[in-house]
Amino acid sequence: MQFDQILQYTLSGLSTGAIYALIGIGFSIIYNATGIINFAQGEFVMLGGLFTLSCLEFLKLPLWAAIPCAITASTVVGILFERLAIRPLRQPTPINLVIITIGGSILIRGLAMLVWGKDTHSVTPFSGDTPIAIGGATILPQHLWILAITLIIIIINKLYFYHTISGKAMRACSYNRRAAGLVGIDVRRMVLFSFIISSAMGAVAGIIIAPLTMTAYDVGVMLGLKGFCAAIIGGMSSGLSTVIGGLILGVLESLGAGLISSGYKDAIAFIILLLILFIRPQGLFGKSDSERV
């Protein structure tokens, strides 16, 4: 096994892993604020890509304007979803909420199918598609965009949660909702915020991978599940451990496909998920009662 092959597997894995990480963080933010797993998270990834496509092709916007538009549109869907499906629930038990998010994801996917059709669409890369050689391996400029944007988002995320009032309030909700409510934090508002942040992040993930993987109404399902795996490996933290979880998952998948057999690529992700859930339910890096934000 040559070195450049291993290098290629690792680089490919890191860039897919970065996407899993972004989606995974979206899962954890909502989980921490509301205690539910939002299985509609993958649909925001799909919406991000498809809204960008519409902005570029129908509104004829340049790329720098299309991206904020697409993020805003997906975030509006996120807000509507929280307002119409999550908030009206009288007695929100976790299982009810989880089932609602699954229903919501099916609805969003169905509507997207009607709006954008069943075809796969391609989106032009941000800055060309001339491969860049690193050692014996090659990556595309888009991979660099993915890694850079993921990094920036993680930094902003950290700053928000630790250095702003509303970020701190959200952390307070995740530790103890009741206590947070008693000290005057509007818990429901924080839940809405968590949906806004995670739908925007999902949309960003969808936008930056669309040029590489193309996009269609049904891309959200698999990406959502992989993001969920990343969040589980990271112990549902919205910080660095989910990022590392995503990267580990991406690299293992890629190495598994290259070195063992490509047929087992998805199996690897789900075997890891099950192992973590059985052996270390608090995540790979968590102490048994860990800080979750």
Added chain:
Amino acid sequence: MNIKVMNVIIALVTLLLSTNVFAAAPIKIGALFAVTGPAAFLGEPERNSAEMVVNEINRAGGVKGHKLELVVYDTTGDATKAVQLATKLIKDDKVVAIIGPSTTGETMAVIPVAEKGKVPLISCSAGSKITDPVKNWIFKTAQNDSLAVGRIYEYLQKTKQTKVSILTVSDGFGASGREQLKSQAAKYGITIVSDDTYGPKDTDMTAQLTKIRGSHSQAIICWGTNPGPALVAKNVRQLGIKTPLFMSHGVSSKKFIELAGDAAEGVKLPSGKVVVADLLSGSDKQKKSLLAFVKDYQKHYNTEGDHFGGHAWDAVMLIRNAVDNGAGSAAAIRDQLEKTRGFAGIGGTFNYSTTDHAGLGKDAFVLVEVKNKDWVLVK
């Protein structure tokens, strides 16, 4: 007698009279297509083409004075549903022939229903096991995978590229292609040096392709339907692999070129003649049908007709010809279908016989290459 009762009587009388007006009863044809669901890329053009050609036949006065009536049901690509709907077509709608289903899995499930109901079925799916062995009531219009594989291998043999890597999608289409690629290799003196698969929803195939790059093959054959092969083409370009890339007939539509962009340049694939209709020589028997089909489809649906739609077009035309030759009942249509010789349709030139219900030869496929975002014929 009040006015309401009068109205009812008048309505009934009109109804009775009106049935007398259409003395020649319409000929009912059933159709099962996966219009929605994962196989919608097959079912949708199939339904569109079938409806288009039936309307055209009726506008021209039908067949021997009979109008054709098409009853279309959507199977959503689900074999269980296909079986239920096939039963419904035979028992309730009393159709004389069935077109479809769109996928091999559904067709295999429906075959016993059609055989038992004694209704001829013309499948639009490609699997060779549908008509091998020959079943009395079952025909098909889609070209066998084995013909497509043969076309690629013939070219490789001619250009002395004997070591190939295969990369197939892990679904029914890919599995069938993989089987054919492996079983026919020896016949053409070809060795498969690397055999990989990818999932239909995978978003990155660089791992498999890196492995293939290390295997020093002389050609890569990728077997799948959109969007996977477009990603493979892009990944091949990203990795700087110079090995010639071959695809299956599953991507022979403009959509592939659109998705893969520049990465599609130089990709070769076997295709039904429909995508290169205007490039064919004037002596080609199919050219007239092909050009008519492409032009009509463009006019009705404002998009390019593909060979999937062509399978349904062929099926309707085969039934039309059978009726034209005097068949009216299900059994007579079956017998006439079997006598079809030299019908130049979209998929190829059909020659059905008692021993061959697939009806196509190797000339059904041409090898095409992508050049400047369009297809050109490979000589």
